[in-house]
Amino acid sequence: MTTRFTPFAIAAVAVxxxxxxxxxxxGKNPPRVNPTHYQCYTVEAPATPETLRALRDQFGISEGxxxxxxxxxxxxxxxxxxxxxxxxxxYLCYQDEGVKPVHKKARITNQLTKDTGIDLSVExxxxxxxxxxxxxx
Numbered sequence: 001m002t003t004r005f006t007p008f009a010i011a012a013v014a015v016x017x018x019x020x021x022x023x024x025x026x027g028k029n030p031p032r033v034n035p036t037h038y039q040c041y042t043v044e045a046p047a048t049p050e051t052l053r054a055l056r057d058q059f060g061i062s063e064g065x066x067x068x069x070x071x072x073x074x075x076x077x078x079x080x081x082x083x084x085x086x087x088x089x090x091y092l093c094y095q096d097e098g099v100k101p102v103h104k105k106a107r108i109t110n111q112l113t114k115d116t117g118i119d120l121s122v123e124x125x126x127x128x129x130x131x132x133x134x135x136x137x
Contacts, residue, residue, distance in 0.1 A: 018112070036084055039075055040074040041072060042071065051066050055128065058097040065128070067095070067128060071093055071127055076089060093130075098126055101125075103122075106119070
C-alpha cells in the first residue's frame with residue numbers, strides 16, 4: 001500500500017550547547033526542550049505495511065521508506081514524583097526499512113548527562129515514531 005507523504009514529528013530531540021554551559025545534572029531540561037518524558041514499551045501487533053514517499057529529518061532525506069509492524073509504544077511519563085505535562089500524546093513506533101545510515105557524530109545534552117553531554121555515533125535508523133492517541137482496553 002502506498003500513501004502520500006505526511007510530515008511526522010520526531011520523538012527524540014537533540015540540543016547542542018551554543019555559547020553558555022547547560023547544567024543538565026541539576027535535573028532541569030536544557031533550554032527549549034519539550035519537558036515531557038516518555039517510557040517506551042515493546043508491543044506485539046500485526047504488520048500494517050505502508051510505503052512513504054520520503055522522510056526528511058536533521059540527518060537527510062530517505063525515499064521509499066517501508067514501514068512494517070509497530071514495535072514500541074511510548075507513554076508520557078512523570079519522573080521523580082512529577083506528573084507528565086502532556087498526558088495525551090503517545091508515540092507508536094513502527095519498524096522501518098530503506099532509510100539510509102547517516103554515520104554522523106552528535107553531542108546530546110539532557111537531564112541525565114553532565115555539563116559536557118554525551119557524544120554519540122548516529123548510525124542507521126530503525127523506527128519511525130508517530131504521535132498517537134491511546135485508549136486502554
